[in-house]
Amino acid sequence: MWNKFKMLLAVLVLSLFGNINTSNATLIGDTVVLEHYYNGTYLTAYGTNNVVVTEGASDLVSMYKVYTVDMEADAILVDFTYTGSWASGTSNGLHITSFDWAGSDITGFTVDTNFAGWDDSRLTYNGSDTLVFNWQGLAMTTDTYFNAGINSVSVPEASSLALLSLGLILLGFRKLKRR
Secondary structure (H helix, E strand, O other): OHHHHHHHHHHHHHHHHHOOOEEOOEOOOOEEEEEEEEOOEEEEOOOOOEEEOOOOHHHOEEEOOOEEEEEOOOEEEEEEOOOEEOOOOOOEEEEEEOOOOEOEEEEEEEEEEOOOOOOHHHEEEOOOOEEEEEOOOOEEOOOOEEEEEEEEEEEEOHHHHHHHHHHHHHHHHHHHHHO
């Protein structure tokens, strides 16, 4: 009987570990602040700089008729609508604040761009809610794009952890009862 119980318990614990759900990083529903940062001045977008992130291009924001920003669940997509180059200065680029990246810990960003001269040292993330892309001195055309994907580690959902904990507590009580 005891061996059958141990076998059943092992199957229960393994199934609990196998069914732990994780939530994925997402910006959907966040209200983020988009600004263009230039030489110590934060310039807001046309219309509003507070954007509620939705799936698709419905939250597309035009930044000074030079580029558009489309915030997605796990990416920031930028397309340039102007040909020229960014002025030199202390900084010149997109500044994003007030996001919470619900359900995950951000481990970094993967940038896909055809900006000549871009390197990841131009990306600054403060580890919580501010992200800056410095495009100072880089040239763009109407074919230039800049896409930043979010790299994250998923965090287990509370309900899965509660179920696992309950199973372990029941195991402990069963063992105490047997003694």
